[in-house]
Amino acid sequence: MSRHQGVYNMIKHGAYNDDDYEDEDDYNQQEDDEQYGDHNFTRSELEVINNLSDIFQLDFTRKQIIDALYETDGDSDAAFEYLSNKIKKTQKQQQPQKPQATKKQQQLIQAVKKEEQPQQLPQLIKQSNSIDKSKNQFHIEYKVDEYNSPYPSIKYKNVIQTNPSTSIVILGHVDTGKSTLTGKLLQIFKALDDKEIRKNQKEAKNLGKDSSALAYATDMTKEEKEKGVTMDMAYKTIVIGGRQYNLLDSPGHQDFAPHLIAGAAQADYAILVIDTTKNAFENSIKSGMLREKLQLISAMLIKQIIVALNKMDQIDWNQKQFEEAKEYIKVSAAKLGYNQKQIKFIPISAFQGLNIQNKHNIQWYQGDNLVQEILNLPPIQRGDDKPLRFTILNRFHQNDGKLRGTCLLGKLHSGQLEKNINYVILPQGIFCEVKEVERQSVEGDIVEIKVKTLIDSEFQNIQIGSVLSQIEYHVPVANRLVCQISTLDLQTPIIKGSQYLMHLGAQKIGVVIKKLNHIYDQDAQTIKKKFPRAIVSNELAEVELECDGQICVETHTNLEQLSRIILREKFNIVAIGKVTIINVNLNKLKQGKIIHEQQI
Numbered sequence: 001m002s003r004h005q006g007v008y009n010m011i012k013h014g015a016y017n018d019d020d021y022e023d024e025d026d027y028n029q030q031e032d033d034e035q036y037g038d039h040n041f042t043r044s045e046l047e048v049i050n051n052l053s054d055i056f057q058l059d060f061t062r063k064q065i066i067d068a069l070y071e072t073d074g075d076s077d078a079a080f081e082y083l084s085n086k087i088k089k090t091q092k093q094q095q096p097q098k099p100q101a102t103k104k105q106q107q108l109i110q111a112v113k114k115e116e117q118p119q120q121l122p123q124l125i126k127q128s129n130s131i132d133k134s135k136n137q138f139h140i141e142y143k144v145d146e147y148n149s150p151y152p153s154i155k156y157k158n159v160i161q162t163n164p165s166t167s168i169v170i171l172g173h174v175d176t177g178k179s180t181l182t183g184k185l186l187q188i189f190k191a192l193d194d195k196e197i198r199k200n201q202k203e204a205k206n207l208g209k210d211s212s213a214l215a216y217a218t219d220m221t222k223e224e225k226e227k228g229v230t231m232d233m234a235y236k237t238i239v240i241g242g243r244q245y246n247l248l249d250s251p252g253h254q255d256f257a258p259h260l261i262a263g264a265a266q267a268d269y270a271i272l273v274i275d276t277t278k279n280a281f282e283n284s285i286k287s288g289m290l291r292e293k294l295q296l297i298s299a300m301l302i303k304q305i306i307v308a309l310n311k312m313d314q315i316d317w318n319q320k321q322f323e324e325a326k327e328y329i330k331v332s333a334a335k336l337g338y339n340q341k342q343i344k345f346i347p348i349s350a351f352q353g354l355n356i357q358n359k360h361n362i363q364w365y366q367g368d369n370l371v372q373e374i375l376n377l378p379p380i381q382r383g384d385d386k387p388l389r390f391t392i393l394n395r396f397h398q399n400d401g402k403l404r405g406t407c408l409l410g411k412l413h414s415g416q417l418e419k420n421i422n423y424v425i426l427p428q429g430i431f432c433e434v435k436e437v438e439r440q441s442v443e444g445d446i447v448e449i450k451v452k453t454l455i456d457s458e459f460q461n462i463q464i465g466s467v468l469s470q471i472e473y474h475v476p477v478a479n480r481l482v483c484q485i486s487t488l489d490l491q492t493p494i495i496k497g498s499q500y501l502m503h504l505g506a507q508k509i510g511v512v513i514k515k516l517n518h519i520y521d522q523d524a525q526t527i528k529k530k531f532p533r534a535i536v537s538n539e540l541a542e543v544e545l546e547c548d549g550q551i552c553v554e555t556h557t558n559l560e561q562l563s564r565i566i567l568r569e570k571f572n573i574v575a576i577g578k579v580t581i582i583n584v585n586l587n588k589l590k591q592g593k594i595i596h597e598q599q600i
Helices: 003-013 029-036 043-056 062-071 076-094 103-115 178-188 194-206 222-227 254-264 278-286 289-299 319-335 370-376 456-461
Strands: 166-171 234-240 243-249 269-275 305-310 343-347 389-398 405-414 421-426 430-437 446-453 467-469 477-487 499-504 507-520 527-530 540-552 564-569 572-583
Touching (some): 043 076, 166 178, 166 254, 166 289, 178 234, 178 243, 178 269, 234 370, 254 289, 254 507, 269 278, 269 319, 278 289, 278 319, 289 319, 289 564, 289 572, 305 319, 305 370, 343 370, 446 456, 477 507, 477 564
Parallel strands (some): 305 343
Antiparallel strands (some): 234 243, 389 405, 389 467, 421 430, 430 446, 477 540, 477 572, 499 507, 499 564, 507 527, 507 540
């Protein structure tokens, strides 16, 4: 069943769970040609008709759906609303008169209603690392004042003396060579052994994709290899000059944007890979994908970008093409607040390995090679006395390797991970004990840990984006936030009641705009207008929003990485921003409900 059918269920029955439905390609060109050969519909028109047919197949014929599109001048959103209203109107007319319930029935109804009351947010009881296993319940007492105040300094038992690692997200549009570049860096710095390289080369040859062998270092699933498309984030570590770098290879296709955002949220710096061949570069501009990647980098508050202009060997290292791409990106980045010192441009060939570790003989280029520019990135200064915050990026069981058993992969934002200590995973409220840590780790590291949950089945409830923290100083969990946002190019203004999909760290959740507090001048300090009726494109504003459920969050003054937000609607980034105030609305707590299927 397609996710479109889930939207139908949401309209008709008021319930929709995104996890119950799988993505599938709803478009069949051959079938459409047979049915509509005389109508000369365009491909995009047929896609709209097919999507609406899947949603409303139980209530309307295909002809009625086409008539609805004609009625609304081909506007798919208007047709969707037109058909939805028709269903609701029919249901209202057909709704039977409810019989009067007996006294006993009324008592049963009240009992059911009581059970269906929204689950109250648990109360925090500050306690030591001892846990009442019989109750197995984490109690949270929401102290909003503490959430919005600076954290106390934490003294850890062991002071770890090691260089902090640096996380770099490698991103770009489909087929720009992101995974090939990541594989080449892993090969150069011996993060891949010869046996693995030979295995990847053999597998690529068998699939008729010889040029993809390097990409298989991070594109490891069967589907990724067969389709030649990165679908999920891949995390690999290299060591250069005694410094450790976490490379985050990201998907480029729009369908996998949530994975890209979740991975980019863990990054300190970015390498933006650009395909410089003429048609490819022009298409990335026309499609808006290049602009969206720059917006995402800006949203993650990444201060420095390395732009790797790839496939230069295919255009014979053409300087004019290089300068044109460079100029377009410089202008686009400047609109997002980046200056020339924050962006470096490097011509490379990832497949040939040119200008990556050793400088290639390019007469017109006098800059550094890619590896040198990576080394030029300054280490991120991190505090070592903050409460533990460990964002979970993956969960798995493994029977070999250094850690065996139930494991979590995550980013250590702050604090220290200690063995044989009990922690809590929020917002689920799952207790666990850390049994082993992959290596001695400090803030900024992406590491694996072996854990033991009090109830084995609870491990399956741990979600990507959940946060492991200390019981005494747990991560704030909230459902109402005051945010400072910067809007991008909006199709419709932001008003009270607007609904979006919000990404925060590796989490995503539906939100509703509850208040528009004010619009700022460009200095982000002076209030230009209080309580505006709408926020339009390219404005800086303060809004209050409410989440569909609970979310782990920090104010930007306490922990920047868990305060960055992105608001999306129908695949488009609407606004980027940060959380300034954390609040909790106990009366409005709802269990996670996806607002718009199109936003995922």
